[in-house]
Amino acid sequence: MKKTLIVIGAGLESIPVLKKAVDMGLHVVAVDANPQAPGFTYAHESIIGCVYTPEKSVAALTEWSQKGGKPHGVICAAVDAPGTVAAVADHFRLTAVSAETARLATDKKAMKDRFAERGIPIPWYQEIFSADELIRILDERRETLVIKPVDSRGARGVLRLVYGSPDMPDSVWAFECAQKESPTGRVMVEKHLDGPQISTEGFVVNGQPFCPGFSDRNYEFLDRFAPNIIENGGDLPSFLPQDVQAAVKKLSGQAAIALGIKNSMFKGDMVVHGDKPYVIEMAARLSGGYFCSHEIPWNTGVDFVGSAIRLALGETPAAAEMTPSFQKGVAQRYLFPDPGKVIAIEGVNKAHKMNGISMVEIRTAVGETISPATSHPARAGVIMSRAQTREEAIEQAEAAVAAIKIITE
Structure with missing residues (x-):
């Protein structure tokens, strides 16, 4: 049966x-x-x-x-x-996962509280209840902050507030933007830690963490989409030194265990700031964006989704099944056409045929309207490439992106 x-x-x-x-x-x-x-x-x-x-x-x-x-x-x-x-x-x-772990993984304030209790390195953070409170904190701290809904997803309502910048958005607008994306109307701010950001993904099996997923996140469009924080894919293997990668992976596992994850998967948003890893957020689920299903297997040889399914069935994957056997190049880039009505899509077949391209997915069609990119669901398509090295994969992905024209009016 x-x-x-x-x-x-x-x-x-x-x-x-x-x-x-x-x-x-x-x-x-x-x-x-x-x-x-x-x-x-x-x-x-x-x-x-x-x-x-x-x-x-x-x-x-x-x-x-x-x-x-x-x-x-x-x-x-x-x-x-x-x-x-x-x-x-x-x-x-x-x-x-338990209901309590699920709550901690989807309530960012509760998550940070747990991490603070357990000594997990995180940015400074605080829940806020008004735009006036945001103005006061900016004046007191005088540093770049991130404002976000406590309980939303997909980068909705997440804004970077660069203190002292002439382009910093109005605080009332920023607070309302974050608040409207929260199902419970809750908002928080945290210190923006500069440095390389990383997506990690792994498992906790009988109390032991495994972290085969490790991708450098690409934020090349921070200025283009400001104040929204929109990720443009990622690159594998990481450019970070092996000792730094090991520290990030170790912290990811510690954070997952702190949330109560036992025989399940975790997905971490991490940053290396001043040579030290910090946890930005931690999810108790499989990732989106084809990270778990495509990028990790292509990069490491680990059948990540297969192991996750086995855990869900109450089985125990062998350690070897969750351990990378190689490190090959993988790059992912998204398509961000100009806002407007789509009147033509060109170059898709050309991109499909380009060297190393393993996925071309267009998420719009002629006649549809492209909205301004304010969150991750606004991406109009995705390109993924594979090569022997990270550098080759990046070059291939960027060439394919350049070949595709989504023309709007």
Whole structure:
């Protein structure tokens, strides 16, 4: 009898996880609120349930189970929904993060509080309740701050406030921008630590952390999209010295354990500031952006999603399965056309045929409207390349981006 895996989320970036589960011989049940979710095509069964409202997904899956369905594991894919995973796991007695860990991983203030309690290095931070409070803190600290919603995702409402810059946005506008993206209307600020930023991704297995995922984050467009903080992909392997990488990986594992992650995965946003690693945020889920499904396997040989699924099923992957066997070049870049109505898309076939290009994904079409890029969902497409070295991969990805023209008016 096939084991059944529930996958919370059936959007575009969930598809590799759904396909992997099917390839592993599992019966796959996908849950999403969108009846036309593209991932439903790849699942054996589709359940309509809001991935960000645990009780709705639990209710829908309970009804499904009463008709004979029996789950053996649950996982979320490319959605920040550990709370729903925890609720489903608790209801069906499956292996996953606890409700408390899910809460800590999605409430950035609670997360920072936990890290502070456990001695995990983090930037200075504070919850704020008004624009006047933001003005006071800026005047007192006189340094670059980041303002963000306490409980949102995808860089929505996240702004960099460069103290003393003539381009710094109005504090009332900045506070309201962050607040409107918070489901609970909560806002926080933290010190902006300059230095290389890194995405890490790994597992905690029986108390032992493994961190095969390590990508240098690309923020070349900070000025272009200011005050919004928009990432433009990343590069692997890292340019950082091995001892610094080891320190970042060690801290990622410590932070995951501090959140209560035991037999599950973690995804860290890290920064190296003054030669010391700090945690910006830590998620208790698989990453989006094809990091877990494409970049890590291409870079290291680790079947990251396969190991994550096995953990969700209550199995224990061998250490060797979670340990890199090589370091090859991978680069990812996004497409940011000018805002406006799309009147033509050119060069896609040319980019597909270019040396080393492993993915060209266009997320818009002629006739659609491109909005100004204020968060990660605004990206109009993604390019990914593979090579023997990091430098070759970057060159290939940037050449493919240059070949594609999304023309707007």
